[in-house]
Amino acid sequence: MAKTFTRVTRAESIDDRQRHDVVREQIEREFPPKSLSEKGTQSIDSDSAERIGYQIRKARTAQGLTWYAVAKKAGIPSSGTVRAIEEGKDAKLSTVQAIAAVLGLRLTAEATSQ
Numbered sequence: 001m002a003k004t005f006t007r008v009t010r011a012e013s014i015d016d017r018q019r020h021d022v023v024r025e026q027i028e029r030e031f032p033p034k035s036l037s038e039k040g041t042q043s044i045d046s047d048s049a050e051r052i053g054y055q056i057r058k059a060r061t062a063q064g065l066t067w068y069a070v071a072k073k074a075g076i077p078s079s080g081t082v083r084a085i086e087e088g089k090d091a092k093l094s095t096v097q098a099i100a101a102v103l104g105l106r107l108t109a110e111a112t113s114q
Helices: 014-030 052-062 067-074 079-086 093-103
Strands: none
Touching (some): 052 093
């Protein structure tokens, strides 16, 4: 028979807070957070600030919308598609246009020299 747990909610005491701080420090020493370069994420520079995914994320978060809300408004079946576009993955132009329209963004195309 499965055990049932009762959630106890109470204000955190000073002792609790200190104990949690010690545990948090130990965990961060044992499992340090990855740096941006280790995560495969680049820092925001002028090139990435011009990328479509960055602009979409910036507009979405400024409007307080979730991936799900943007996908639903744009008529996209999966919120993962919005996330993938923000991460710079390939997507259909019609999908990017629908997301941009929901967020009030205007897409423009520029020729680049190669």
